Amino acid sequence: MTGTHWTRLLAAGIAATVAMAPTGAQAQAEPGASPDIVITSVRSKLSNWRQAETRHVVLLSDGDEKEVTRLARNLEWLHYVLSGLMGKSTAADDDLVPIRVTLIGDVAQFDDMNLRNLRWQQGPFNDLFQIGRYYDPREDGAVMASTRVDQRVVVEHTSVNAKSVQGLLSSMAAGTSDPSLRADLAAGISTMALAGMQGPGGTGLTFGEKAVQVTAEQLLYAGYAQHFLLTYFPAAYPRWYLDGFGQVFSTFAITGDKQVEFGRAPQGALTVVYEFGAYPLKDVLNDAYLARKPSDTRWTPMHAWMLAHFLFFSDTRRPQLRQYLLARARGEDAAKAAAVFGDQTQLARELRAYFAARKPAYKVTYASANIEEPTVRRLRESEAAFVKGRLELGARVVIPPAPPASADPATAKAMTKARDQALADRAHWLDRLRGTAAKWSGELGAQLLLAEAECRSGNAAEAQVAIRRAEALAPADPRVLVWKGEAMILQAATLAGPERDNMVAAGRKLILTANKADNDAVEPLLAYYRSFAVAGETPGTNAVDALDRASQEVPAAPETRLALAQALAREGEPGVAQNVILPVAAGPYNSPERPAAEALLSSLRQGAPAASGGGASMNMSAPVDEKPSPVR
Numbered sequence: 001m002t003g004t005h006w007t008r009l010l011a012a013g014i015a016a017t018v019a020m021a022p023t024g025a026q027a028q029a030e031p032g033a034s035p036d037i038v039i040t041s042v043r044s045k046l047s048n049w050r051q052a053e054t055r056h057v058v059l060l061s062d063g064d065e066k067e068v069t070r071l072a073r074n075l076e077w078l079h080y081v082l083s084g085l086m087g088k089s090t091a092a093d094d095d096l097v098p099i100r101v102t103l104i105g106d107v108a109q110f111d112d113m114n115l116r117n118l119r120w121q122q123g124p125f126n127d128l129f130q131i132g133r134y135y136d137p138r139e140d141g142a143v144m145a146s147t148r149v150d151q152r153v154v155v156e157h158t159s160v161n162a163k164s165v166q167g168l169l170s171s172m173a174a175g176t177s178d179p180s181l182r183a184d185l186a187a188g189i190s191t192m193a194l195a196g197m198q199g200p201g202g203t204g205l206t207f208g209e210k211a212v213q214v215t216a217e218q219l220l221y222a223g224y225a226q227h228f229l230l231t232y233f234p235a236a237y238p239r240w241y242l243d244g245f246g247q248v249f250s251t252f253a254i255t256g257d258k259q260v261e262f263g264r265a266p267q268g269a270l271t272v273v274y275e276f277g278a279y280p281l282k283d284v285l286n287d288a289y290l291a292r293k294p295s296d297t298r299w300t301p302m303h304a305w306m307l308a309h310f311l312f313f314s315d316t317r318r319p320q321l322r323q324y325l326l327a328r329a330r331g332e333d334a335a336k337a338a339a340v341f342g343d344q345t346q347l348a349r350e351l352r353a354y355f356a357a358r359k360p361a362y363k364v365t366y367a368s369a370n371i372e373e374p375t376v377r378r379l380r381e382s383e384a385a386f387v388k389g390r391l392e393l394g395a396r397v398v399i400p401p402a403p404p405a406s407a408d409p410a411t412a413k414a415m416t417k418a419r420d421q422a423l424a425d426r427a428h429w430l431d432r433l434r435g436t437a438a439k440w441s442g443e444l445g446a447q448l449l450l451a452e453a454e455c456r457s458g459n460a461a462e463a464q465v466a467i468r469r470a471e472a473l474a475p476a477d478p479r480v481l482v483w484k485g486e487a488m489i490l491q492a493a494t495l496a497g498p499e500r501d502n503m504v505a506a507g508r509k510l511i512l513t514a515n516k517a518d519n520d521a522v523e524p525l526l527a528y529y530r531s532f533a534v535a536g537e538t539p540g541t542n543a544v545d546a547l548d549r550a551s552q553e554v555p556a557a558p559e560t561r562l563a564l565a566q567a568l569a570r571e572g573e574p575g576v577a578q579n580v581i582l583p584v585a586a587g588p589y590n591s592p593e594r595p596a597a598e599a600l601l602s603s604l605r606q607g608a609p610a611a612s613g614g615g616a617s618m619n620m621s622a623p624v625d626e627k628p629s630p631v632r
Helices: 003-012 065-086 107-112 162-175 179-195 216-232 239-248 269-276 281-285 301-313 318-329 334-341 344-356 387-396 409-439 444-456 460-473 478-492 497-517 522-534 541-553 558-570 574-585 594-606
Strands: 046-053 057-061 099-104 134-138 141-147 151-157 209-214 253-256 259-262 362-365 375-380
Touching (some): 065 375, 141 387, 269 301, 301 318, 409 460, 478 522, 541 558
Parallel strands (some): 057 099, 099 141
Antiparallel strands (some): 134 141, 151 209, 259 362
């Protein structure tokens, strides 16, 4: 592995391969396994959920087939447009894991899942703009979720309401001397008061308020644009830029055959900026605004759109934006990087003039665009029962750390409360998942999800229950082999001596078999690397190569990047390790992996030995003498 290799990966997301051959260790029977597994399950009917799959997106929705198909195809169009703008060949996408997008029609159901955004944050925007979207760049592939329902933001309440409008019209009716006009006004008062207060774009009744509508499609396209940057051009971006970049493409639209449009102002953008006023540019460009409480700030998604749109479309400022982003990608101080814009008072004047002027937008016709049609199918009820459970996985298996001994009482209390709540939420979620998996015991995906949830929660014995069900359904499925191997290695950590070594070897052999069966799958690569950490061994060269490959397939995953950077630092490649860890340590989001990433980056820059602690799921152990790698 070389610095050139990783520089190329960071720039273009080019994937490599890693060949893993089985070890000489003999597989052992899983302790406690029953030779006779009886599967009883409820017959599964078709649900109202559909899945549309393309090269870059797996879209799940409880909407109708026409809507699901259209949205999935539009996302492929957006990917095509973004690739052209960024000068990226779509041929480089083949080895990257597609994002999994879930759209839920019931807002209450979406809210009840309490999807905590651990690795993605917006703003911080004013409290009125806490729009519901979930994004998690997981190690096995990014997921995104939102509702299919448009969301409305009230930006100002006024004294005007239906009653005051009706009162005004009544006065007009009473004041006229024309009997027929008075009768007509009186008859139409109710209709005029209601119909006359309809907002633009069908936002519903808007009397008594100024409101803007954030459509479900705007959220979808903005989220995908951010995901595109993080995945295909991973770097330490400032958060305001990712927010603004998403907003620029939130109004993406297909306007004709092979004709697309983007860059128009989101609905209500000017209203919001007028109502909230200007925001100090200096505080945005130097990241000072990130420390503000949402209730105290007047920064909004529309401000982010305005700044990004201005810099993106300005011929004179765009080169400065490029230099600023490159400096941030190198991990330079935010205020120092912002100096490239020169006199920021002049920048603010130009932005104010831009606000008042007509703004450009792109409309492009492609003569030879070949956008694939999505493959759409209806999910069975047994599959649909776990759509939300898979979404919740990322928010439930990551548990906040216990407070350190040095923490002050207030901090210790808050950390303990957060940890206890997360543990309780996970326990409740696992109980529900177990019950649903038992109901749909004939559904392979259900048992695999439960096995993963149990393994990632440290429950080896419970994981084996789900694995035995899955084995009875598909004994040779690579996913079954992976989680069976992980559960065995997890259990081996509680043993000692030859018994421990034999079980680790047997579990690893299952993982390697899964890798041979599906060389493109990320899970066997991650499981193979994790097997060394769980067993208390230092990962060998092949294990690090496996982790490298997994990171190339899912470039935005902070967990994988942290573990890989730590491994590279141990192997004596500090420069490459810095490139790998910068998007986590100096990037836009406060992930659970960020503190360890910041500490690692600091030690690498100071030339100190790399820390051996690892990411939340990698669970890296202290290094021991390296053993010969069992794979080549």
